[in-house]
Amino acid sequence: MLFHEKLSLLKEALGTTSSALARSSGLDASCICRYLGAKTQPPRYGKAVASIAAGAAKLAVDDKRVRELRKKIGAYKEEILQEALVRWLNAADSSLKERKHPEPRKPLRGMKKKLIADTAQRLDLLMETFKTSNAALARYVNVDGSSISRYRRGRRGVGLEDPVLRDICRYFAFVCRSQGIPKELSAEINVSPDEAANEEYMTAKLFAWFREAGSAEHTRHLLQGIDAAEAQDLSFRAKIEKTESTRLTEEISYGADGVYSFFLKFTKMILASKEPLSIHICASDFSWFACAPRFRDDWRTLMQDILSRGHRIKIIHNLSLDADEMFSAAESWIPLYISGQVEPYYLTCPNRSLFCEYAGAAEGLCSMRFSCFKGREDEVTAFFSRSRDKAAFVKSQFDDLLTLAKPLVKIYKRENAAELRRDIENNRASAGGDIIKLMHRLSLESMPEHLAKQIFERTIADKAAKDEMMKYYHARRRAFLSSLSEVSVTEIYPEYSPEDIAEGRAAIYTPWLPCRRELFYTPEEFAEHIKAIERLTQERANYRCVMRPDLPFKNIDIVSKEGEATYVVKNDEPLAAFSLLHSYMNYVIDRYLRRYIPSA
Structure with a gap:
């Protein structure tokens, strides 16, 4: 009996579904479906087979079904069901490929420094220590399970400023608080069990541990190409005229005061409009500015005024941000989401930029954008434009990002x-x-x-x-x-x-x-x-x-x-x-x- 036939028999004997078996095993449901359809197979004596056996044993609660299942798989009298399932699924008639056994891992206490020299090995070490599956971690950090697999094997780099790394640290800090930290890992990270119970402290320690290895790469900015909105086929005279008109319609300012003044101009132009407008916003990390009391109080008042005039807002959030910024955003945005006039989305492929960025456009009226390198917020540069072409370009960027986004609320x-x-x-x-x-x-x-x-x-x-x-x-x-x-x-x-x-x-x-x-x-x-x-x-x-x-x-x-x-x-x-x-x-x-x- 082939592996996919055994898996189908196991599912039928337990009276369960593919998704329930996947949840119990800690695997993705699509993985179980591919195994059942014989589209792919796990390696013999691999982790996937062991997980399926353990998950099936958890679901085997009906005594009658358990007795029938033990007969079908030929379990010995004193043999534990999980061990019997592992033996049966890995039997030669399953036709599974032989697993390529890696070199045995040395214990953590005596591990050489080169073994934990990069981020991938440290991530793999954490996941092995807590028996965390790729699917479980992927669900928490909101990425595909294959991405976690690539991170673990070093096939894909994860930079120190990458929000995914912070999310991974938060996940394992939560696991340390709920399950406790093993002694070997405690010694390696230099954290006591009492300190590991503090989730925020543990997140910071794990992040510092990852910082000892690897480096971050700069990535494409959310607003890259904003100046490419100029027409490409204009004559020389037309280009000169367009440049002159742009000088009159676009303003540049620097620092937090400049951002604040442009925000007031942007919202007041919207409030002055007699017709309801569609406002499109793309927001990355700008908690350094949003938390300022002057901005926060005026922002809430002006946003309520905008919605009361019948305007509608579409916003795309980059959710892979620090928790403090998310807490601040929750207090501000929750009353607006519930009005029904705000359509929030989140990026399914979060922007991995080292820049704090914001772009907003009132269609056919004006646009505003600002950007600065993280940690250098005093050098922020802000742009405000009354040009319809610039507003249309920001709107086109929003539409492109919308293809990579999903609704945030129901x-x-x-x-x-x-x-x-x-x-x-x-x-x-x-x-x-x-x-x-x-x-x-x-x-x-x-x-x-x-x-x-x-x-x-x-x-x-x-x-x-x-x-x-x-x-x-x-x-x-x-x-x-x-x-x-x-x-x-x-x-x-x-x-x-x-x-x-x-x-x-x-x-x-x-x-x-x-x-x-x-x-x-x-x-x-x-x-x-x-x-x-x-x-x-x-x-x-x-x-x-x-x-x-x-x-x-x-x-x-x-x-x-x-x-x-x-x-x-x-x-x-x-x-x-x-x-x-x-x-x-x-x-x-x-x-x-x-x-x-x-x-x-």
Whole structure:
């Protein structure tokens, strides 16, 4: 029986799917599909075969199916299922190619310096130490699995300034925190186990370790060729006239003050337009400027003004940026994404430039761009142009980048409320990945049933509406308790003022619910709900409730399933919500929310 036939029999015997087997094995689903279709084969006694055997053994939970499977593969009486599968899959009748055995790796403690002299060998060492597959690391850093394979074998270089390297360091820092750091690796990187538990510190140490080997290469700039927008077939006189007109329509300035003044000109020209415009933006790393208080405050106000005039914004983000810049961007962009007038995208092939760059164009009106070498932000050069040709050129660059981009969010409107609730509950119910909720009000699901019934009896007169609310409450309560049986849940709420509580102005969470009216606690009901939450924290070690006075959003809720899903819900009219479609952004939002959880 050939290997692909054995794999098909194994899948049928376990009653599983290709994707489930791939997830359990730590392989890409396309890899399993190619094996099943006999388009490719793993090497005999290779890592892929061992991973498939281990994954299949994890899925073998039904005793009857396990007994039948052991008979089919000829497992010995005392033989472990995983070992039997490895022997069966690697048998001679599978017709697998013999594996080319590399030279045995020496232990880390006695390893010669030349063995860890470059980035590829150090990456391979980390992945071997933690048994990390190419597919698992590729999913986190958002690259193809084949790219990780090339990095490991030294077929492709990864520079020190390459954002992928920083993402790799963040991934292994997270693994060190969750799994602990082996003694040999701890000695090699010179990090104690206690220090390895600090994720940010470990990221920096790993990055410094990689910096000891390899070097970065300069790559093509995002804005390279901007001046090529000039027509190629103009006569000499026409070129002179065009040059003179460009001098009148394009301005150049230097330093952060120049960038700020051009940004004001760019937005004010858009606001002066009587017709709705399409604005196209390509943004690389400019956190050094975006974090300035003067820019941040004016930027939020002007962006809200632009959207209120009916203008639409399309933006392409380069997400392989430092986490600090992402945290700053999250606070700024989340309220804009949820308006429905901003279409965010992310580059699937992030720009590997050493430059901080930005380009924006209001179609047919004006354009703005600036660029500087990272670490030399005081030398930034900014350009502002009223030329329609320049604006058209920036728009054409945006369109070219859009072919390499994917949507960053999925939008939900009021009419999609049922779909939104279903998606959130399905993700919450899955095993693995802690849940963090940043809520603008106490949630109904943490409320005991008798209290919910008492409040609905008092506030809702219509029996049908009351029954519908109780039905909704029971569904949410079941999902909440179910998630508590699988993972840890942390809820973050704003502190209620004593005056609002005493005067009955403490509101109950009701947006997106069947009853479209605002409900309020009595002082006694609010106190009882708080006591119920306190009891829940005592009864459930994996539940935590945090009250904070300094939450970043007033009418926005964020539900994060660690590394898997993020939902952002706006609770004032018009109701809207979105989910993030990028795995790295889910990790970023999870880390962002953890900033509001005090350490135990």
